[in-house]
Amino acid sequence: MPTLQIREALREAMDEEMARDDRVFVMGEEVGYYEGAYKCTQGLLAKYGEQRVVDTPIAEAGFAGVGVGAAMAGLRPIIEFMTFNFSAVAFDQILNNAAKMRHLTGGQFTVPMVFRGPNAAAHMLSSTHSQAFESFYCGFPGVKVVSVATPYDAKGLLKSAVRDENPVIFFESEVMYGVKGEVPEGEYLIPIGEADIKRPGDQVTVITWGQGVPTALEAAKMAEENGIDAEVIDLRTLRPLDKDAILNSVRKTNRVVVSYHGWPYGGTGAEVADLIARECFYDLDAPVERVCYEDINFSYAENLEQLAIPSPKQIYEAIAKVAYHSL
Amino acid sequence: MTPTTSPTQAPDKDEVVRVFKEMLRIRRFEELASRAYTQGKISGFLHLYIGQEAIAVATADLMKDGDRVVTTYRDHGFAVALGCEPQRCMAELFGKKDGLVGGVGGSMHFFDRDKGMWGGYAIVGGHLPVAAGHAFASKYTGDGAVTLCFLGEGAMHIGATHEGMHLAGLWKLPIVFVVENNQYAMGTPLKRQTLVDDLTVRAPAYRMTSDRWEVTDVFETRRRLSEAVERARTDNQPALIELLTYRFRGHSMSDPAKYRTKDEVEVQRKKDPLYRTEQSLREDHGFGDDAIEAIDDAIVEEMQAAVDFAEASPQPDPEHRFRNHLVEDD
Known part of the structure; x- marks a missing residue:
């Protein structure tokens, strides 16, 4: 069985889902030409082009909200936060728009999208860049929250998150992107909600x-x-x-x-x-x-x-x- | 609903009558809602659109299948103009089962997807990135739709507004941002919100086209708005438009609007597009009191029926509160 780093497993998940469904796109800071601050999106721009691997300016509220609006209109966005620390300035979009939309519209709209990126302390980044956000994002209804620790789980759960009809908050870790583990070749999914x-x-x-x-x-x-x-x-x-x-x-x-x-x-x-x-x-x-x-x-x-x-x-x-x- | 003349043609009599009726429907809907509020039948917040109706009516005339309106919590006017059933709108205000969104949203959260009514947003400025996302999806899929995103002038000063406009400009999205400058953000006049008089000064920074006018005439508004809509549709050219308008009521039902003078309101009454359209019917098309009253009576009857429907509609089922939080809750 091949051994992959977590970042490679995440990349495989995105690659496979983008190949499977052309409604899936990746958006965030440095996801395209820079190939990801942590290289999770390496190679995706070359394969899928600028339309589906979208570099953004530094505007988390803006591109998180664009993701919500695109999902409501039928696309399946993967929004990458360079770290979840920066999701704080996009919190309104997640709390008031992504999480509430289906309920607030009486089921007229769904928001199938993923907000992903590293969570919790990395190493010596001080207080603003060392925060664990699960308590915030688990603290309200309307979202699912996933946190991965192995390459196998990272791939199987990210693929499930992309296919989920609800907004999914997907936590990774800066200090674990290089963690290696066995990942089977080919298609597999890990259901959200299973320990x-x-x-x-x-x-x-x-x-x-x-x-x-x-x-x-x-x-x-x-x-x-x-x-x-x-x-x-x-x-x-x-x-x-x-x-x-x-x-x-x-x-x-x-x-x-x-x-x-x-x-x-x-x-x-x-x-x-x-x-x-x-x-x-x-x-x-x-x-x-x-x-x-x-x-x-x-x-x-x-x-x-x-x-x-x-x-x-x-x-x-x-x-x-x-x-x-x-x- | 369908205009009998194109946006650029001079309106004939039937067309003047039609827009008069459409504007009056919104006004009478809201007057009856206002009364129901004072009777305690509607609760929460109720933000009235009275004075601004021409904007919604002009917009509705320009909408093609798939186009979307995204607006603020002052949203009844757009819903009625876009053809949402008044009785379901009223039932939503009453918090009833037959409401537009089943009674979960109330006044500030009207959504009717198939009518192009894509909300109904109650966090100021928070809807601009979402609207840009709808337009992003249009460009991505090539569906040819235009998103019209409305905001109050008070929303110009919050971060999400800038980010939404910035991304729409950067990515050349098919969207028209329309600032409905009704002069007051709750009780704060524009001059105490910003030092610029003209809010479209930001448009060049976003590489948007811009236009700005006082809304006194529904046909002028429709014609000038149509130019921006068509540029968005055919060239992916976003626009920023500022409409100078006026709300005759307070910010919400709890606001007695003491921050303005009677003289100011009197000046504005003469500019009210609904009043001016009525004057046009009288002066240009020979309508007398009886003819105007006949139109009005029919509309009041329609809206009173909406109130009666809302009162008769049952409350949502208790189990309904558990639905729709996640897709699998259905």
Whole structure:
């Protein structure tokens, strides 16, 4: 099976979908002639031309809104944000137009489109460029939210996102575009809304997504070395949540750590913890632990940045805590 | 609905009667809506178009199949002019099941896709990029449609307006932006919003053609608007047009409009295109009080029937609130 980087898997997904459906186009800053700030769109301009690989000026509200309007008129846009940090200035277009249009028009219009790009902290970019947006985009109805951590998932889920009839927020990561993994040749789709067990285990459940996946897998390895068998669940879709996958694992292990690269307050991790508390409180043998960003704005300085991001050691300590295991 | 004369021809009597009726339908629709609001039958916000009707009527005459109107929350006039059924419009204002969008949108969110009524947007300026997106799709697919995007002068100062216009200009999209300058952004007059008098000064920066006039005559408005629409349709040449108009009511029903004088309103009344068209019927075409009243009575009857329909329409089904958030919710 071929080994691809995440950026290559994303590119294959876009390439295949553009070849399959001429309504699909890519729009964003530097997606064409520059071939993508992170090279996700490399080669697409040469293959599909300027009409379908559209470079934009720096105008996120403008081109996000153009995507909404084009989708309402029957096209299937893929809008690339160079980072989701820049989606903040396009938030009105996503919140008030993309997410609401179908409901607001009594079903007269659909908005089949993808907003994709890197999310959460990369490395030493300070506060404005180090933000995790899942809590914002999962916080209102009318959208689906996906977060990918492997090349296999990246390709299969992006293809599903392009074919979805709803607006899909699709999170990637600057620091993970080079992550390699096996991707089967040819057509395959991963359904939106299904979590994936990245590592099976039966003593502690670690629920994570995005950048949290490799961190959690490292922590699980540390746990294994210390005699604890942890299961790592990659949610992959953050809205709608795969409740069955979460609850089945918790009912098996009775111990949970929610671990992710994002802020703690009122976010997706809190939603997962709330779900577990409501649906399977009596299955729990320990309170749910949460390991995530510190509740602070990020700093440029490397030591300050790294302290704010969950480490495998911190996650391992949380695993040990819910397992009542001495460190 | 169909004009009996082309946009550039002088109107004959039938045509004057037709546009008079179309403008009067909007005015009477809104007057009855206004009354229903004061009776507590309509709630939320209600932004009336009274005084600006000629713009919607002129626009509707220029629309071809597939063309789209995208406008603000002051949207009843366009809906009625584009042929949306008044009873369904009124039912929407009443929050009823038979409303244009099933009662989920209310006054500010009228949509009727097949009639070319593509919204109904309530976040100021937020619809300009979307309208540019419709025009982008037209150019992409070659469907030959034109998008007409209306905004108030108050929307000229927010970022999304600039970005939408900028991309439309850069990509030469088939779109006409029309600023309906009704002089006040809520209660703030234009001179306290911007230091320029002429809002089309931005057009050259977007490489758009521009035009600007005071809307006192529906036929002049239709003729000059048609030039921009045809350039958009045939040459992908976007335009920025500023129409000087006037709303006789407050910003919304809660606004008593104390920021203007009676004299100002009196001057504007004489310029009101509906009033002037009525004068033309009387002076140029021999209409007397009885003939005008007969037209008016028929229209009031039509709009009262719309109110009666709206009152009789049931509330949306409780389960309806779960529909349409995602496609699979249906």
